[in-house]
Amino acid sequence: MEEKKEVQEIQEEVVRISVRNLVEFILREGDLDNRQGGTADREAMLLGGRIHRKIQRQMGSGYHAEVPLQMMVPCEKLKIVVEGRADGIIEEKDRIAIDEIKGVLMDLEMVKEPKMVHLAQAKCYACIYAKKRNLDEIGVQMTYCQMETEEVKRFYQTYGCTELEKWFLNLVHQYEKWALFQIEWRKKRNASIRRVEFPFPYREGQKDLVVSVYRSILRKKKLFIQAPTGVGKTIASVFPAVKAVGEGLANQIFYLTAKTITRTVAEKAFLTLKEQGLSYKVITLTAKEKICFCEKTECNPDACIYAKGHFDRVNDAVFDMLTHVDDMSRDQIEAYARKHTVCPFEMALDLSVWMDAVICDYNYVFDPNAHLKRFFGEGAKKEYLFLIDEAHNLVERGRSMYSASLCKEHILEVRKIVKTEDAKLTKALSGCNEQLLILKRECPGHALYSSVSHLVIRLMNVMSEVERFLEECRKEEIREQVLDLYFEIRDFLSIHEKLDENYMIYTELTEDGGFYVRLFCVNPAVNLSEYLNYGVCTVFFSATLLPIQYYKKLLSTQTDDYAVYAHTPFPEENRRVMIGTDVTTRYTRRSDEMYRKYAGYLLETVREKPGNYLAFFPSYRFLNDVYDAFQEMRKPEEDLFCLVQDPGMTEEEREEFLNYFEEEREGTLLGFCVMGGIFSEGIDLTDEKLIGAWVIGTGLPQVCLERELLKQYFDEKGMSGFDYAYLYPGMNKVLQAAGRVIRTDTDQGMIFLLDDRFQMSQYRAVFPREWSQVRRIRLSQTAKEVAAFWEGTRTHPPVSD
Incomplete structure (x- = not known):
């Protein structure tokens, strides 16, 4: 009886999929080949509504544009609804036909026949419409439009509806096993979620965080969380998000990070919940360069056996792994990729569609060139939860992702190498260079513009010729350089389409003689919202999200977002924050004497209290000047071991640097680092592994053209x-560096803010609440303050939970 009831429940399930997603998923085939110049990306960029609407308006009264269509297909244990929007339906006396419009950059002479997936989309719409109208036959028209010239080329074919329906049903039934897997897995997942409880005793303020996250999901709001380290904000975000998925408030979690180390924290949070029996498929996306099986990442069938025929095998590989393991670790992905001879990176992206949670870098969601089109394309369901860790990083990352530049010298370099190869491309590049030359003559050092549309027209002409050239070119070295320029122009045109009041357009003549046209995204909030709108809820959290209004303004377009300031669980007596009032990093006061004063602060501290310390400097140059002074002033007999961060450290070198802090030692270990660098955030050195940090300078970005703009x-x-361009970004670096010291409720340590500007009210206004007892000191008072703090910790030792 129970079995019958379960089968009946499954039969009532309905799975929806768009026509485009169905076709592109089931019918993909052939090789993985990145030499084709990113055709899919180009189409995504250019298939805007403008050319569609223009063609549709020209088609007369018998043409119906943007017609929504759907068909429900009963299967053995479920129903599949295939839906979408036909570009056009032609209803004339002598024919009824579906019209599918595609915009392309290539010369239409090169379009010999419709692309298979394009035609398949049109055939799906034709079948659905023919069934609805009970037709015996129906036409399919493929309309290709050259985006620059607006020239049109059409292909027309008539299909018998019986054969068309047979083809369509076969396509849908190939998807049936995937839909059934999804339904059965979600039933198992949701049942397990109901049994899961918060895995730890709640720390002070932690339960409030959990409630705030759940309430935000329930009300479909964005939430900004300023939460000091140690509150447990990761598990406090993941737990209510998982619960919300179990209750049908959302279906998939994206845990987004800026750094690799924070992904590990997220993985541990899900593993902790799995220890209670949670059934949850979680994947961490690894960068292509790291997971690639080949020595050199060349994604084409000539260079890689995993690329050859990849799309013929990848669906089988994904289904095999989905139905046999719940562990979606990198090792397992690599094992199944080798078993089926497919690219592990592309396979991981395909697996992500079927996951309950995806842990990945920001760019997989927000970057217009790298985001997961599987989730954010046509027909995507807006049922995601975005948990954005270390969200303070998203402002600068957002600006970078949504800005673009074009270099005149790159145009000239490519023109030089193709001059004897292709006259038409050379001419197009020359026309573009002429426009850039006009702009260069108007540029004393930099110049602001309200529009560069005249340049854009030339660039579209170049793109058309580059497209043709790449299809024909067989000289690999030349091809690579042209392809690099192609991507530069593509990005520029793509960003140009996004221009609004949140952008500044300017030209710049750099010191090395380069001339650039830049599209600078000042406020990325609107562009970020394009993707965040796919979510039910977004939670931004960080230990340094101050001032909150700054981040609200630059990360969200809403005015009614929620914000929470989580209470710190750490005893105030475990931390001492001191401002050094007799030193500064101001350029006008830098001198050997000042460097010696900074070195004095370091030496006075470690002589009074040996241990592990980090010193954070505003630049490598400042670091080296103080380091030299430190080495001159230290005594030969002092037990001091110094580490110095180098520019461009490898991952192995970084791990080696941190491993020194894990070792037990009698004397002092002192790390010299750069503020805002790899050691100033995302590292956990608890207990005696780190007992103090010097933050040298206010972290203000250097004055440059971009900051001044x-x-x-x-x-x-x-x-x-000044606050938006310099103060807030600088103070974020300060707070991140200072946050390395106290990581758990038993940690004890000192934070030295060494710059007299920290006394000023505008800087103090950005201090976190927990820095309520900041002391002002001078170099001469350092040893006394250090001794007093550590004497106090002996009198009141930390008590662990």
Whole structure:
């Protein structure tokens, strides 16, 4: 009886899929080949509504544009609804036909026949419409439009509806096993979620966080969480998100990070819940360069056996892994990729569609060139939860992802190498260079513009010729250089389409003689929202999300977002924050004497209390100047071991650096690091592994053209340009560096803020609440303050939970 009831429940299940997703998933075939110049990306960029609407308007009264269509297909244990929107339906006296419109950059002479997936989409719509109208036959028209010239080329074919339906049903039934797997897995997953409880005793303030996250999901709001380290914000975000999925409030979690180390924390949170019996498929996406089986990452069938025929085998590989293991670790992905001879990176991306949680870098969601089109394309269901860790990083990353630049010298370099190869491309590049030359003559050092549309027209002409050239070119070295320029222009055109009041357009003549046209995204909030709108809820969290209004303004377009300031669980007496009032990193006061004063602070501290320390500097140059002074002033007999961060350290070198802090020692270990670098955030050195940090300088970015433009932009908006361009980004680096010291409720340590500017009210206003007892000191008072702090910790030792 129970079995019958379960089968009946499954039969009532309905799975929905868009026509495009169905076709592109089931019918893909052939090789993985990145030499084709990113055709899919180009189409995604260019299939905008403008050309569609223009063609549709020209088609007359018998043409119906953007017609929604769907068909429900009963299967053995479920029903599959295939749905989408036909570009056009032609209803004339002598024919009824589906019209599918595709925009391309290539010369239409090169389009010899419709692309298979394009035609399949049209055939799906034709079948659905023919069934609806009870037709015996129906036409399919493929309309290709050259985006620059607006020239049109059409292919037309008539299909008998019986054969068309047979083809369509076969396509849908190939998807049936995937849909059934999804239904049965979600039933198992949701049943397991109901049994899961919060895995630890709640720390102070942690339960409030859990409630705030759940409430935000329930109300479909964004939430900003400023949470000091040690609150347990990762598990406090993951747990309510998993619970919300179990209750049908969302279906998939994206845990987004800026750094590899924070992904490990997220993985541990899900593993902790799995220890209670949670059935949850979680995948961490690894960068292509790291997971690639080949010595050199060349994704084409000539260079890689895993690329050859990849799409013929990858669906079988994914289904095999989905139905045999719940562990979606990198090792397992690599094992199944080798078993089926497919690319492990591309296989992981395909697996992610079927996961309950995806842990990945920001760019997989937000980057217009790298985001997962599987999730954010046509027909995507808006049922995701975005948990954004270390969200303070997203402002600068967002600006970078949504900005673009074009270099005049790159145009000239490519023109030079193709001059004897292709006259038409050379001419197009020359026309583009002429426009850039006009702009260069108007540029004393930099110049602002309201529009560069005249340049864009030339660039579209270049793109058309580059497209043709790449199809024909067989000289690999030349081809690679042209392809690099192609991507530069593609990115520029793509970003140009996004231009609005959140952008500044400017030209710049750099010191090395390079001339650039830049599209600078000042406020990335609108562009970020394009992807965040696919989510039910977004939770931004960080230990340094101050001031909260700054991050709200630059990460969200909403005015009613929630914000929470989590209470710190750490006893105040375990931490001492001191401002050094007799030192500064101001350029005008830098001198050997000042470097010796900074070195003095370090030496006075470690002589009074040996242990492990980190010193954070505003630049490598400042670091080296203080390091030299430190080495001159230290005594030969002192037990001091120094580590110095180098620019461009490898992952292995970074791990070796950190491993020194894990070792037990009698004397002092002192790491010299750069603020905002790889050691100033995302590392956990608990207990005696780190007992103090010196933050040298206010972290203000160096004055440069881009920062000055930011300042100008926000001043013109009536906001403090200096704060937005310099103060807030700088203080975030300070707070991140200082946050390395206290990581658990038993940690004890000192934080030295060594710059007299920290006394100023505008800097103090950004201090976290827990820095309520900041002391002002001078170099001469350092040893006394250090001794007093550690004497106090002996009197009141930390008590662990």
